[in-house]
Amino acid sequence: MAAQGTQSQTPGDEPEQPGSGAGQTGRAVALARLLHRECSHLLQLFKEKESFFENYTPDGGRIVSLSTDSEEPSTEEQVLRLHSALRQCLGLIHCVILKEEEEWGELEGDYESMRKNVHQRLQYLLHTTKALMETEETILEVTPDHQCTEEVDGSSGLFALKMWTFRVLVELVHWADHAANTLYKLHSETEEKDPN
Amino acid sequence: MFMSFSCWAKDVIPVPQQVSLSPNSNTQQISVSWYGGEATTFDLLILRTEFNVTVFYETLTVVADEASGRHEFNWTSAEPLECTSLSVKVRSRRNDRPTSESMLVYPQDKIVPAGSNITFCCIIGEGKSFGSFHFISETLNVTRLSRRAYAATVYNPKASPTYGYNAYCRGLAQSEISGAVLFVGYPPLLTDFICETQDLISAVCHWTEARNTHLFAKRLKTRYSINGRNCLCNPLGEYSLTDTADVRTRVVPLPPEELNTVASARNTTVRWQWRHSQYSCSLLFVKWSSHPAMKNKGELTRLRTFSGVGLRSVVLLDLYPYEEYSVKVRCGAQQNFWRWGNWSKTISFRTDCDTPSTPDVWMWMNSDGTGEILWKPFEPRKSNGPIVSYEVTLWSPDDNTRHTQIVPPDTFTMPVNLSGITVNNNSKVIASVVAKNPAGLSPPASINLPLHVTNLETITKVDFREGAFPLSWESDANSSCGYVVEWHEASCLRDCPVEWIQVGEENTNVSVKSDAFEPGVRYYFSLYSCSSEAPKLLKRWQGYTRELTPSSTIQLSTKQQDSDILITWSEIPTSHQRGFLLGYNVYLNNGSQLIPLASLSSQENREDTGGTASITLEPYADWLILEILATLGVTSLALIVVTFICYKKRKWVKGAFYPDIPEPKLPSDWSTPQSTLDVKPLPHSMVHIVEKPEWDSSKDVLVVIPEEDENDEGQGIRDEPVDTDESTSLRYYNQVVDERPIRPVTQTLPIPLRHHWIPDAQM
Numbered sequence: 001m002a003a004q005g006t007q008s009q010t011p012g013d014e015p016e017q018p019g020s021g022a023g024q025t026g027r028a029v030a031l032a033r034l035l036h037r038e039c040s041h042l043l044q045l046f047k048e049k050e051s052f053f054e055n056y057t058p059d060g061g062r063i064v065s066l067s068t069d070s071e072e073p074s075t076e077e078q079v080l081r082l083h084s085a086l087r088q089c090l091g092l093i094h095c096v097i098l099k100e101e102e103e104w105g106e107l108e109g110d111y112e113s114m115r116k117n118v119h120q121r122l123q124y125l126l127h128t129t130k131a132l133m134e135t136e137e138t139i140l141e142v143t144p145d146h147q148c149t150e151e152v153d154g155s156s157g158l159f160a161l162k163m164w165t166f167r168v169l170v171e172l173v174h175w176a177d178h179a180a181n182t183l184y185k186l187h188s189e190t191e192e193k194d195p196n
Numbered sequence: 197m198f199m200s201f202s203c204w205a206k207d208v209i210p211v212p213q214q215v216s217l218s219p220n221s222n223t224q225q226i227s228v229s230w231y232g233g234e235a236t237t238f239d240l241l242i243l244r245t246e247f248n249v250t251v252f253y254e255t256l257t258v259v260a261d262e263a264s265g266r267h268e269f270n271w272t273s274a275e276p277l278e279c280t281s282l283s284v285k286v287r288s289r290r291n292d293r294p295t296s297e298s299m300l301v302y303p304q305d306k307i308v309p310a311g312s313n314i315t316f317c318c319i320i321g322e323g324k325s326f327g328s329f330h331f332i333s334e335t336l337n338v339t340r341l342s343r344r345a346y347a348a349t350v351y352n353p354k355a356s357p358t359y360g361y362n363a364y365c366r367g368l369a370q371s372e373i374s375g376a377v378l379f380v381g382y383p384p385l386l387t388d389f390i391c392e393t394q395d396l397i398s399a400v401c402h403w404t405e406a407r408n409t410h411l412f413a414k415r416l417k418t419r420y421s422i423n424g425r426n427c428l429c430n431p432l433g434e435y436s437l438t439d440t441a442d443v444r445t446r447v448v449p450l451p452p453e454e455l456n457t458v459a460s461a462r463n464t465t466v467r468w469q470w471r472h473s474q475y476s477c478s479l480l481f482v483k484w485s486s487h488p489a490m491k492n493k494g495e496l497t498r499l500r501t502f503s504g505v506g507l508r509s510v511v512l513l514d515l516y517p518y519e520e521y522s523v524k525v526r527c528g529a530q531q532n533f534w535r536w537g538n539w540s541k542t543i544s545f546r547t548d549c550d551t552p553s554t555p556d557v558w559m560w561m562n563s564d565g566t567g568e569i570l571w572k573p574f575e576p577r578k579s580n581g582p583i584v585s586y587e588v589t590l591w592s593p594d595d596n597t598r599h600t601q602i603v604p605p606d607t608f609t610m611p612v613n614l615s616g617i618t619v620n621n622n623s624k625v626i627a628s629v630v631a632k633n634p635a636g637l638s639p640p641a642s643i644n645l646p647l648h649v650t651n652l653e654t655i656t657k658v659d660f661r662e663g664a665f666p667l668s669w670e671s672d673a674n675s676s677c678g679y680v681v682e683w684h685e686a687s688c689l690r691d692c693p694v695e696w697i698q699v700g701e702e703n704t705n706v707s708v709k710s711d712a713f714e715p716g717v718r719y720y721f722s723l724y725s726c727s728s729e730a731p732k733l734l735k736r737w738q739g740y741t742r743e744l745t746p747s748s749t750i751q752l753s754t755k756q757q758d759s760d761i762l763i764t765w766s767e768i769p770t771s772h773q774r775g776f777l778l779g780y781n782v783y784l785n786n787g788s789q790l791i792p793l794a795s796l797s798s799q800e801n802r803e804d805t806g807g808t809a810s811i812t813l814e815p816y817a818d819w820l821i822l823e824i825l826a827t828l829g830v831t832s833l834a835l836i837v838v839t840f841i842c843y844k845k846r847k848w849v850k851g852a853f854y855p856d857i858p859e860p861k862l863p864s865d866w867s868t869p870q871s872t873l874d875v876k877p878l879p880h881s882m883v884h885i886v887e888k889p890e891w892d893s894s895k896d897v898l899v900v901i902p903e904e905d906e907n908d909e910g911q912g913i914r915d916e917p918v919d920t921d922e923s924t925s926l927r928y929y930n931q932v933v934d935e936r937p938i939r940p941v942t943q944t945l946p947i948p949l950r951h952h953w954i955p956d957a958q959m
Binding site for chain 1: 301304305332333358359360362364369370371373374375376377412413414415417
């Protein structure tokens with residue numbers, strides 16, 4: 001039996017049909033995947049400049065967490081929760097930039113450049129999920145959701161800042177991957193409803 | 197009593213004061229009291245003094261008495277107090293900072309100069325185990341300081357990168373990690389500290405950082421100050437340099453502003469303003485240069501210094517008329533010159549036109565009184581402005597008539613015709629050429645036109661050497677204004693395009709060069725004297741830059757006179773000669789080779805006029821004709837004799853060569869009818885029918901009418917049995933003439949054709 005043509009295509013690669021639901025979700029999936037790649041690259045750049053983190057796995061669970069319901073949420077609800085988590089992630093990367101610039105100034109290396117990329121890409125993804133999910137009843141914000149007042153693991157010093165930054169970057173990789181998977185689920189369901 | 201204290205870095209723990217001991221021999225107790233401030237934890241050490249043996253060492257929590265403010269502790273000795281001397285030490289203790297379970301590393305964010313050693317300590321969490329201590333990627337050897345503290349030293353670290361070095365401590369669990377960042381760099385070091393002023397109000401100081409501090413973090417960057425307002429320092433130290441000078445000796449003037457020019461033809465006034473009204477400059481450095489478009493014509497850049505009190509303008513002299521220049525100015529202090537200030541902006545200007553220079557005029561006259569007035573276009577910077585027109589005037593002093601013609605600026609010749617002028621000894625016709633541009637008219641360039649064209653018989657050959665024709669002559673006393681050397685192609689006879697050069701009267705030689713010279717072309721060079729009279733031809737030369745073979749063939753015409761053949765040819769045109777003719781060689785062409793017959797040399801300095809050669813036929817040619825005639829005659833005679841003899845003996849000749857052919861004799865009458873030719877047949881042969889074709893009854897066939905029955909006696913053919921085992925046989929019947937009729941037969945039944953063959957044995 002021949003595979004379904006739509007299922008064999010990579011979301012985001014199909015011909016763009018402005019206005020179509022599948023087109024929008026496909027673009028969202030592609031954007032989330034790009035963000036995941038960039039977050040992974042950013043983490044790699046960080047490890048290269050702070051060589052000891054190669055063999056370190058942070059402990060302590062997620063920085064960003066979502067409330068869990070007893071029932072399995074629908075895909076739309078998952079995307080809404082994802083949107084909330086991404087807002088927190090935006091707050092975290094915003095805080096990282098703030099603290100690092102406070103210590104090192106505005107450097108222009110590869111790490112700083114990719115950090116800026118991730119920040120902008122995350123903002124764009126938030127706008128995309130807002131466009132996908134917002135309704136008259138549900139208004140979605142795209143502002144960072146983080147106060148940036150923590151004392152980075154309760155201790156002071158630049159090393160503690162580096163440890164915390166590392167944890168944030170790992171968190172971003174996790175949530176970008178989660179975003180890609182959740183949005184792909186939404187994209188698949190949207191395509192089933194509207195194959196055209 | 198000993199008192200000791202310990203402290204952590206910045207925090208100082210209070211030292212117990214006024215420690216007193218109160219022994220009670222009955223209870224064998226010593227009451228130790230002291231002032232410990234707010235501390236509640238103390239280490240108490242009791243020693244047997246003489247042997248320095250510890251009998252009590254514990255950490256105690258003792259709260260101060262509210263009334264007295266003193267802390268008190270009672271110790272009971274196992275031995276009576278009278279046995280030996282005892283010593284007591286008390287010290288305050290702040291509970292170990294890392295009361296938490298996490299690991300800590302000290303010092304945090306330390307900054308050290310390059311080349312120094314640094315010791316870190318790692319304090320593991322309560323109940324945890326130490327793993328390892330690392331500096332960047334290197335594992336360090338540790339020294340245990342206490343139950344939970346471990347120290348490691350880094351020796352002579354190099355200057356750190358942007359984000360510093362990481363020194364970190366690991367526990368046994370993968371996630372147990374803590375560390376500190378170390379910065380290694382240099383204190384600031386600078387050189388070339390100089391301060392200047394441009395307005396005697398503010399100063400600008402410059403310096404050079406002689407060494408990178410390697411401290412990149414924001415809070416570690418070097419800070420600067422001058423005259424104590426800020427510090428030239430970073431966390432590793434302070435550096436100071438002093439520049440002391442009278443500010444008036446450090447003046448770097450501001451550049452002039454708002455430059456403008458007032459230009460004339462050959463000089464320009466440059467003016468400017470100063471930013472501050474009270475500003476003045478007494479030393480100016482001015483640079484002006486021709487526009488880059490003039491580069492191929494010799495771009496001119498000039499520098500000049502002007503000095504004076506309060507200069508606000510300068511005059512640039514000796515400029516070229518109608519030329520574009522650019523100029524810029526900078527100022528320096530005339531007294532206590534420190535250095536030149538910055539350049540002003542560069543401005544461009546164009547000088548005005550001036551009247552043109554005198555044109556270079558010459559003439560060409562034909563023998564019939566016609567000719568041309570010629571002049572050269574101006575060289576760069578000679579026209580002094582765009583030429584508007586030329587005015588050519590012909591006038592005769594005799595009758596004071598003038599004819600002026602205005603020609604456009606791109607015209608450099610004008611035809612003249614003097615043929616109608618009555619000539620006497622004093623007749624003169626003068627041509628004047630004046631160039632005109634927006635500034636006015638040039639001085640006139642005049643030339644006396646010769647009314648008769650003279651020629652010279654002698655033309656000297658001149659060789660082309662080193663790219664030029666070297667010409668030399670004897671000085672002529674009448675050449676009051678020098679000489680003119682003119683040249684043109686020799687092939688031109690009328691209205692020739694000529695080139696010329698003016699030569700000063702003191703010169704008697706010149707090398708003539710021209711880009712127009714071509715190989716194979718003869719040029720005539722003429723030397724004229726320049727005076728108040730018409731130019732006089734003094735000398736002529738002719739030459740080639742390079743001689744080539746003649747370019748045209750010679751047309752021969754022949755004429756025979758008796759035994760002589762006269763060959764004539766005409767001259768080769770000068771343009772085809774392509775070199776000086778040395779002569780002619782005459783050859784006889786017999787079809788396979790050229791046999792030289794004659795060689796004719798040209799007369800030197802004579803024009804070629806062609807040539808004539810005469811060939812006389814040799815006598816042996818007549819004998820040849822006689823021989824031929826004689827041979828013909830003898831042959832004819834021989835034919836006549838032979839013919840006569842043959843006629844006389846014709847009968848014998850006939851009989852010998854073509855006798856008559858006799859007729860044949862017949863023995864009997866040949867008219868009897870023919871009979872059967874009895875021919876013995878050939879030896880027996882069998883014709884075996886291997887196939888009997890089917891008879892096609894639809895077709896008519898030609899068959900022989902079958903013979904009668906074969907019962908005739910003695911004659912004919914009889915059916916004889918044949919010695920064959922074949923089923924059928926054929927007999928050959930031979931008849932020379934078969935007179936039996938042959939007619940087509942249509943039959944339904946096949947009738948075999950029978951051939952009778954009579955074998956020899958049965959005959």
